[in-house]
Amino acid sequence: MEHHRLTERQDRILRHIQDAGFATIDSMAESFGVSAQTVRRDLIALERSDYLIRFHGGAGPGRNMVRLGHAEKSTAAQDGKTRIAQAVAKMIPEGAAVYLDVGSTVEAVARALTQHRHLRIVTPGAAVAMIFATARQIDVFLTGGSLRGANGALVGEHAKETLRRFRFDHMVTSFGGFSPEGEPMDFDPEKAILRRIALENSLQRIGVVDASKFHRHALAKMHDGVGFTDLVTDAPPPEQVVAAMARSQTRITVVEAPQIESR
The missing domain is CATH 3.40.50.1360 (Rossmann fold)
Structure with missing residues (x-):
């Protein structure tokens, strides 16, 4: 499993998906003011570390994303x-x-x-x-x-x-x-x-x-x-x-x- 230091935008992407449960590439590109290709590159990097799972057109939470804001469920x-x-x-x-x-x-x-x-x-x-x-x-x-x-x-x-x-x-x-x-x-x-x-x-x-x-x-x-x-x-x-x-x-x-x- 590959881990890396998150950029500010990648951290925002994870928080966005954590709050929504699923987010499309287009909606994130519009929210963050970047191209869809830039978001796609970030999603690929985050998936390598199991932070999220990519689906067609978007992504959802992965194993290493803290979905409820805690290290373990309450x-x-x-x-x-x-x-x-x-x-x-x-x-x-x-x-x-x-x-x-x-x-x-x-x-x-x-x-x-x-x-x-x-x-x-x-x-x-x-x-x-x-x-x-x-x-x-x-x-x-x-x-x-x-x-x-x-x-x-x-x-x-x-x-x-x-x-x-x-x-x-x-x-x-x-x-x-x-x-x-x-x-x-x-x-x-x-x-x-x-x-x-x-x-x-x-x-x-x-x-x-x-x-x-x-x-x-x-x-x-x-x-x-x-x-x-x-x-x-x-x-x-x-x-x-x-x-x-x-x-x-x-x-x-x-x-x-x-x-x-x-x-």
């Missing part, structure tokens, strides 16, 4: 993901066929499911699969594919073909953010394709997202026609998300932190 975010995971685990009965996607929130769901019996889990996530390594009454199948990202995500044609052969009782997936109209969106088109296949092949389709994603704009559409049956989150969503979920007849479950009474 305790509050972890607590929210735990509450989300516990709520989702109650939706999934023992003996079910379940698709689990990748990401820290889905990993929390996986941990909450380890006490279930006779689950059949399919996942494109090596990190998710390893959570069940000692769960003897749960069968786990990895899709295979090309390794993509620090969380052990598997993508590519092999993963797609594998997923098309399954039908699931339940699927659980996270995603990168929302469109300005409140529709679920993702940063990585390759992962978004796998998520769409799983959506099409699942009866109960559960999206999990913590409140930090409500105002993050991503690149790729999560679905074409077949949307979530459920959205589970840790705070009340903004109006545009509520409206979009109503249009797709998606149930919203909010698992807020318990109130502590002051004495």
